[in-house]
Amino acid sequence: MLEDFKHHIAQDLPFLLDSKILVTVSGGLDSMLLLLLCRQAGLTIRVAHCNFNLRGVESDGDQAFVESYCKLHNIPIYIKSFDTSAYAKIEKTSTQIAARELRYQWFKELSAAEGLDYILTAHHLNDELETFLINLGRGTGVKGLTGIPEINGPVVRPLLPFSRKRIKEYALQEKLAWREDSSNATDNYVRNHLRHHAIPSMVAAQPATLQGLQTTQQHLRQTDKLLAIYTASLRKAYVTTRDGLQVINVSALKKHEEPQAVLYQLLHSYNFTAWSDVYELLDAQSGKQIFSETHRLVKDRDVLLLTENAVAQPTTYTWESGVSKIVGDFGTLRLDTSEIFDSTSRKEIVVDATKLAFPLTIRKWEEGDFFYPFGMKGKKKLSKYLKDEKVSLIAKEHVWLLCNDKDIVWVIGHRADDRFKVVNDTQKMIKFTTI
Secondary structure (H helix, E strand, C coil): CHHHHHHHHHHHCHHHCCCEEEEECCCCHHHHHHHHHHHHCCCEEEEEEEECCCCCHHHHHHHHHHHHHHHHCCCCEEEEECCHHHHHHHHCCCHHHHHHHHHHHHHHHHHHHHCCCEEECCCCHHHHHHHHHHHHHHCCCHHHHCCCCCEECCEECCCCCCCHHHHHHHHHHCCCCCCCCHHHHCCCCHHHHHHHHHHHHHHHHCCCHHHHHHHHHHHHHHHHHHHHHHHHHHHHHHEEEECCEEEEEHHHHCCCCCHHHHHHHHHHHHCCCCHHHHHHHHHCCCCCEEECCCEEEEEECCEEEEEECCCCCCCEEEECCCCCEEEECCEEEEEEEECCCCCCCCCEEEEEHHHCCCCEEEEECCCCCEECECCCCCCEEHHHHHHHCCCCHHHHCCCEEEEECCEEEEECCCEEEHHHCCCCCCCCEEEEEEC
């Protein structure tokens, strides 16, 4: 196996030969074998070990074991202890995800601090099959079936071509010691259940399963690359950007032979899972929306609007007298006073200072709001004004008002109120500008 490992490095990962490498080692079979092979191949290595404090004395035993091995072979080692359970509780996530987030964040921070080039993990061919089956059950599509990337930024997985059977055979041949994680013996996790039951049955029924997986994933990766090229052309045909939003042209999309397939390709990277609901948006009424963990998709007339999920924002700000600039979720507003100003744009207004009474208020617009649009006669409901201006449903959520008591002075970035305009006998003016 050593010769195959060295050949794989030389042929597919030659950059590792002259790099400073951080090998992540838990003390288990896979990571200990990776560490051994790196030593035997003459790579320049250091070791990182995480103590997640999830298995009591067993976790401490793993740490002591890895420390002892590194001391025996004169390998520099870094150790980090985590309160994984507390982190999982704070972040409201599983201990598995918490452990993953904690370790990769530390690995990258450590690499940057110590000037290390790459981070090696011990994922192997059986991990590939387990991940393939997990993603198959999740309905992730082609992307999720392409496998664990061998190179993902600074993270490299040089054992991916090798099976667990071959890893264990070489470890026994080399009389390598390792630690057994008692949690791996349970069926508490989907991955463990597949490892203990489904995969042995698959391999027994079809011994070439692992080799077949490698070939299948090679084809899937090729297919994924073709899809990426085609998706880029679809995006040009059906998606535009407006007011910071991605806008999907529904009427044009519905003329495609497979509109749902196109919609999936355009949106699958935004973490949507309720695909039947997403597809129904094509024929839904305006205002219908679907959420993923990270994004929101809204039907607005004949388009779909895609945006990131909004963070809760304050709804009201107070602008006290004497303050020349105020900053908030609406952006930045600046106040200037003078007896004369040049012409204005949509980003600024000039008003008669005597008509204002500080403090002013900056707030989100609400149903029932009305104002007197500058240059027009009479009042108008703000909802009607925004509709006439063709402001999208999502853009409406980001419309802020500058108010004098209960009266709107400015629909910020859109239109001033006629009641506060400068007239012939105006002596002092105030200019408000969005920055």
